[in-house]
Amino acid sequence: MKKYLLLGLSLILGASLWAQERTITGTVTDAETGESVPGANVVVKGTTNGTITDFDGKYQISVGSDAVLVFTFVGYSPSEVEVGNRSVVNVGLNLDVEELAEVVVVGYGSQQKKEITSSVVALDEKEFNKGNINDPTQLLQGKVPGLSVYNKGGDPNSTSTIRLRGISTVGANTEPLVVIDGVIGASLQNVDPNDIESINVLKDGSAAAIYGSRGSSGVILVTTKKGKRGGGVTANYNGYVAAATILNEQPVMSASEYLAAGGNDLGAQTDWQDEVTRTGVSNVHNIAISGGAENTTFRLSTNFRDINGILDKSGFDQINARANISHYALNDKLKINFNMSLTNRKSNYSFNEALRYAALYNPTAPVRFDNGEFFQAVLFDNFNPKAILEQNINDGKKKELNFNIMAEYNITDALSFTVNYGQQYDNTLNGEFYPSTSFFRGLNRTGLARRYTEDGRFSLVEGYGTYSAKFSSVDMTVSAGYSYQENFREGLLLELGNFPTDDLGYYGIDLSGNRVLGLASNVNVDSWATPDEKIIAFFGRANFTIDDAIFLNASVRREGSTKLGVDNQWGIFPALGAGVDLNKYLALTGVDILKLRVGYGVTGSLPPASGYSKQGVGYGFNEGGAFSVTRDANPDLKWEEKTEINLGVDFGLMSKLTGSVDVYTRNVSDFLQLFTPEASGGGNTTPYWNNIGSLTTNGAEISLNYDAVTTPDLTWTTGVVASSYKSTLDDFIVDIPTVVGNLGAPGQNSTFMIRVAEGEDIGQIWGPVYDYVDENGAPVMKDLNGDGEIVADQGSALAENGDFEVLGNGLPALELGWTNQVTYKNWDFNAFFRGAFGHSLVNTYRAFYEPIDPGAINSYNRIKSDKAVDGLTVSQFSSLYVERADFFKLDNVTVGYNFDMSNSSAFKSIRLYANIQNAFVITNYSGIDPEPVLQDRGALDNGARFDPANQNVLAPGIDRRYNYFTARTFTFGVNIGF
Structure with missing residues (x-):
């Protein structure tokens, strides 16, 4: 407020004040080296009158009597100088040691x-x-x-x-x-x-x-x-309301277009995508209180989230509470820190399948019959999407609690010891219910209910000591410690049908008639518990700094895990690193930082669960019951190991531009996967976990930040991050190529789209190349090998005479982020752009629903796009449905205003802001979302449950039909400090 008061006074006094002004010149330099400091801010204290130094560190400014100049620059401590009677004021800035x-x-x-x-x-x-x-x-x-x-x-x-x-x-x-x-x-x-x-x-x-x-x-x-020591008690409130709307819908035929294409007229006009979606209004509130006395600090926070997605009935309500308390004792030799967090979330998962059926359901069908019951045609793979949401239940609850207490004791100024004990608990309880009237599920089972619960417990105990010393020009820090981790999980799944009433939902699962009647296959009861998964480790690290410019680091960890075979439970993971501040020795003009660094390290991976080195056994009730082997033992199961070499350069130029460049290569050997042997000569085909191959990834990354404008009123900082990598499958247990990523039903089962082969890139989309449409409306593929015969059936995808080729890659060749932060007086503006380039997607909506089959059009709507081929009536996967999905988007833009609260006794700060996520997307991809799909979850037709363990990272690039629709979100919020 003071600066505005002075500014108003200057306008009133006018000529008399200007008459006393004079011009001051000078040079701003580094106090230690004497080099000029370009871009430094020079401001008359208490005013908005300011300038910046030029390339040679020189400045010129008009000042009044009794002026005080304030000199500031990033990396240096501020300096205030009284002008007095001088006309030349030269200043040497000292480095800000803390920064x-x-x-x-x-x-x-x-x-x-x-x-x-x-x-x-x-x-x-x-x-x-x-x-x-x-x-x-x-x-x-x-x-x-x-x-x-x-x-x-x-x-x-x-x-x-x-x-x-x-x-x-x-x-x-x-x-x-x-x-x-x-x-x-x-x-x-x-x-x-x-x-x-x-x-x-x-x-x-x-x-x-x-x-x-x-x-x-x-x-x-x-x-x-x-909390901060000696900071008193402060409170903060952060809250916002957000409205999510659909960014893109599937481009389907309208009712009139559908009828013109030969569709069956059921007498209504229904926008099914509109029926199952909404504007998802969410609100979030965060309240935090923190404080600190001389010996104790604390921070307590509570977070409330009421989140609603654009798919009707999707979202969650959540409350999270977090506490942190730190205490200093024994003349600050002992520091004890306690953290605790509790989250309670209630979720409505809704049904993503409703989005899929909204795209293909007859647009002339009504939502309900005249009697109020949901309209439903008895057709294969065709369900009223509104009925899916309204009739069925899919919700759950999850609670998570974690806490840890960490104590650090400084035995001497050079020697300290730290112990850390923590535990984490989680509990999940989900429920699904499909009434007897649900065509989607439940109709043929006279109702269907599922209950699923799982509990997890994780414990951690660690201790390590750190010793620091200085010898002449060498600073040394050495650490050594011990770690113990233990994890346990247990769960239960019940699935039953045949209920006398739908009124109780899944709470009436005990009323199931399947308990006394019907096939045993209609009752699904599954319970499980993991062994106590333990990890024990001993680790050490040494850091050396020589001449404040040469940096050496080394670490090693010896670790054992119960997840592996008894003879392979222990592994050693070393690392080495070196760096040098070249600028200290080269003293390059205009260069602030020039550090070269190189690192080498070995890490490992474990199987996703315990027991995979041992035999898995199942039990079947057929023919009086019998045990069977579901997974073979592999006592030789061992670590998956990754070695990586990284070369990097960090630089800073003219106190404006900073950045880093990294190039790396890494090799993953003995990677883990569930493997099923092929039957040959009556051999065993039981699957087992094994170390089955190796892969190599080479990549490069760059990060740049530039302070483009640094004036007293206006600042603009822009930054770019970019990365590129390529992964190659070096070795595989199957020495012949294979294909993965099944397209699925209806009509395209056993259509695999991703090629996996030794010596080739990971992520290759593989298939025939579309040529033209024959007189029967079927696609004709190209004769790629020129042998005069077209072999393009899916069963010949890997045949020597097959006409298949790489149609694209599911992994992006380049990923980009571009940040712009601008401040103007009390305003702030942030725009973040993001892009990915070089990746392709299989548009499965088009592959299934674009060809206009004269028989199917009577019942199913169709996708329309400018890539559709006239006369094509038969669905068959080919290059026609593989699209480049490059995109560039304004991912996030925020405008905020900070109120001047310097004269307020009630508030320390108030900031209002507005934000848009997914403001716009530039892409040629005809689907609803061009973002890469880094792994495949399978076809999952007709509401099948997804098992997270079935993620296939070797099958990227398949844009599945169950994907959630993309939203554009508008947010309005406030931050208040008390």
């Missing part, structure tokens, strides 16, 4: 940013994505080079698919390890995005090796917000 010594959290400790030799990206709250963020991984989307985060369609009840530097494993855990406040493997769903202070991503093997068998897919370190 240059920025500390970055790494595994089991922290390092100064300049000393890091591995590929690590650190983001804080101001750099996160904005808007309606319900999944913490969305904070990082497009912000970290090499990190792919995709939630295709944006189903509020699904989590994002995350990949760090492409495919890191095939059958083990494909997503990065999450560490929250030091707790390994903590759940990201149990931390609210509003409570996160910073996220660090350990990308390469040399950074992640300290976490051993769980770090193969990278590591995401989350630090939550905490």
Whole structure:
């Protein structure tokens, strides 16, 4: 407020004030080196009168009497100088030691940013994505080079698919390890995005090796917000309301177009996609209280989320509470930190199948009969989408609790010891009910109910010591420790039918007639419990800094796991890293940072569950009951191992441009997967888990940030991250090519679209090439090998004389993120663009529903696109349905206003903002969402349940019919500080 008062006074005094002004010139330099500092801010204290230094560090400014000049620049401490009677004011700025010594959290400790030799990206709250963020991984989307985060369609009840530097494993855990406040493997769903202070991503093997068998897919370190010592008590409220609308609908025929194409007229005009979707209105409220005295700090927060998706009845209600208490004792030698978080979520999963049937259901069919009952035609694979949503139930509850207590004791100034104990519990209870009137499910079973429950418990105990010393020009830090992890899960599934009434839903599952009548196959009872999955590890690390410019790091972890064969339970995971600050020795003009670094690391992966080294047994009730082997034992099951070499350069130029470039190569050997031997000569065909192959990934990443404008009133910072990689299958247990990714029913079962072969790229979409339509309306494929015979049936996909070729690749060749942050006085503006290029998608909607079959058009609507072929009546997979899906989108744009609360005793800050997610998309893909599909979940027709263990990372690029529709979301929010 003071600056505005002074500005108003200057306007009133007018000529008399201007008469006292004079021009001041000078040069701003680095106080230590004497080099000029271009782009430094020079402002008359208490006013908006300012300028910046030119390329040579020179400036010129008009000032009044008794003026005080304030000099500021990134990386330097501010300097205030009284002008007095001088006409020339030269200033030397001192380096801001705290800023240059920025500390970055790494595994089991922290390092100064300049000393890091591995590929690590650190983001804080101001750099996160904005808007309606319900999944913490969305904070990082497009912000970290090499990190792919995709939630295709944006189903509020699904989590994002995350990949760090492409495919890191095939059958083990494909997503990065999450560490929250030091707790390994903590759940990201149990931390609210509003409570996160910073996220660090350990990308390469040399950074992640300290976490051993769980770090193969990278590591995401989350630090939550905490109170500050001596800061008093403060409170903050963050809240917003969001409205999600459909970005794209499937392009289907209208009722009139359908009738013109020969469709059956049922007398109505219904927009089925409109019937099953809505404007999803959500609201989020976060309240946090934090404070700190001399010896104790605390932060308590509560988060309420009422989230509604664009598919009717999809969404969740959630409450999350988090507490952090830190206490300092024994003259600050002892620090104790306690964290606890509790999440209670109630979800309505709805039915994504309603979106699929909304695209193909007859547009002239009414929603209901005149008597009020839902209209339903008795046809194969054809269900009233509105009835699916209204008649059936698919909901659930999940509770998560985690806590940890960490104590750090400084025995001396050089020696400290840290212990960490944590536990995490989760409970899931889901229910489904399909009444006897549901054609979708339940009709043929006189009602159908499912109840599913699962409990999990995870425990962690760790301790490590750290010793630091300085010898002449060498700084040394050495750490060594022990880790114990234990995980246990148990669950129960009940599925029964034949109910005397639908009124009780799944709560009446005990009334099922299947308990006393009917086939045993109509009763599904499944219960399970894992063995206690244990990991024990010993680890150590040494960091050396020589001459404050040469950095050496080394770590090793020896780890054992009960998931592996008894002779292969222990593994060793080493890492080495080196870096040098070249600019200290080259002293290049205009160069602030020039650091070269190289890292090598080994990490591992474990099977997704315990017991895979042992035999699996099942029991069948046929013929009086009998046991059978469902999975063969493999006592030789061992670690999947990843070795990675990373070369990187960090640079800063003219105090304006900073960035990094990384290139890497990594090899995954002995990767894990469930393998089924082929029958030959009466041999065994029972599946078993095995180490079955190896793959190599090569990639490059770049990150650039540029302070384009830095004036007192206006700033503009822009940044670009880009990454590219390619993965090759080097070795496979099956030495001949195979195909995966079944297109599915109706009519295209055993149509596999992805080629998997030794020595070839992963993600190849494989199929015949469309040529023309014959007189019967069937597609004719090209004779690719020129032998005069067209062999394009699916059974010949890998035949020597087959006419098949690579039609595209499901993995993007380039991923791009572009951030722009602008401030103008009290306004702030953030625009984030994102793109992916080089990937293709199989548009399964077109493959099934685009050809106009004269017989089927009487009952099923059709997709329409500019890629449709006139006269084509037969559906057969080919190049016709494989489309390049390059896209560039304005992913997130925010405008905010910060009110001046300097004269308010009640509020410290108030900020209002508006945000749009998915503002626009530029693409030639004719489907509803061009984002890559990094793994396949299978066909999943007619409401079949999805098993997360069936994710196939070797089959990317299939745009399935059950995908959630993409939304554009408008958000209005307020941040208030008290």
